[in-house]
Amino acid sequence: MENQTYIQWKKSMVRAAKKMKTPIVGHYELTACCNLDCKMCFIHNADSNALRARELSTETWKRIFDEAYDSGLFFAALSGGECLMRSDFEELYLHLWKKRVRVGVLTNGTLISDGHVEFFRKYPPDFVRVSLYGCSEEGYLQVTGHKGFEKAVSAIRKLRDAKIRVSVVVTPSSYMKDEYIGIRRYCIENGFPCQSNNFLLLKNRECPEKDDHFLSIDDIVELSKAQYELSNGPAIPVEITPEPHGNSKVSPKGLTCNAGAGAAVVSWDGRMYPCVMLPIGDVSLLEMSYAEAWEKTKEAVGEMLLGMECVGCPYDDVCPKCPAMRLTGLYTGHCKPEVCELSRRLVAAGVKKLPDPGQAVPEAESCD
């Protein structure tokens, strides 16, 4: 019996699972429906009967959860679309919770009622992460097409007051360029824990042709600098930076993160992927068991070719660890040139610092 914090304990469990290739983390997209109409998203006010008819039934999700539990599931995250749009949300949540699976909830927060707060107080989630799309009602409306800022913020306050582990998530996109720093500042001022997802350089799994949400490299550097300076004061530019380069002629195989090693995603229509950002494997849980799908997902991940330029690259430590971010297209074996440029420019801007020679580079961790 060791004395450690909950987060330390969770990380140690996930590390052990990654080593043993046990799917201890499960991310379940319960629905493709959403009550918002975000410009950067592939879902737009989707609440049609046709879409709902393609969603998995309550019983199918329970079967998947049971099989996942038998395969080693310990940490689940429920998302969507907007997962609170499912009328059976609490039933599905409790199905996992009663098995003592730690259940996290990813939501836009606008549908969280006093009843939900009481429910979460009684059956504590591992976390509630509320995506925030603006720092004012007007900004929120511009991005999502709906007035939801006050609702989301009120929900965050109520959850926090109920001692539920709640935080804010921001996913920077071209449509949130003017709001991003405002959200970060708002969270600091209001004492909300806040984390940013990766800047969107990624194709959307459901809608790969969509790219209007991408930020330019200039924008990302500008936002990153402003975010850095919010917490750290002025960034000090670096005049000379090395050329990004690798020292391998061969692309390494297999992912370095937890995707497909200790974590799996199940989409709203029942397909398993190693990560929400990596549409590989792509096996249907309507056709096979969780354990069988996991085997195929692991196999697909093991065959993935990573960027040969990344091996020995001086920017390896400051570059996004996320393999999906680094890769151009899929399994090509080369790093995306924009990622190399971005890393160099972030170092040049003083936002990121290259490690001292000989300093150990941290292992990539799950971004659950």
Add this chain to the structure above:
Amino acid sequence: MKLKDGFLLRTVAGQTVVLPTGDELDLNMMITLNDTGKFLWERLNEDTTEDALVQALLGEYDVDEATARIAVSNFVKKLSENGFLA
């Protein structure tokens, strides 16, 4: 000496975790047991003594009595401090 009711063990990825079975779930109280801890925990589901636990350890593991006695004593102390003993 015996464990309180309301806990179960679950082993995932080689890690054995103590889980509360009631609806009062303290997210901050997560206990992971090593092999020896799991062995002793399972014996503490029935009323037992430190001497009996030492003997059980000696029967299961290649360990000398002094080491086993210290291990049992430390384990029982931690269980008691964390409120696991009835």
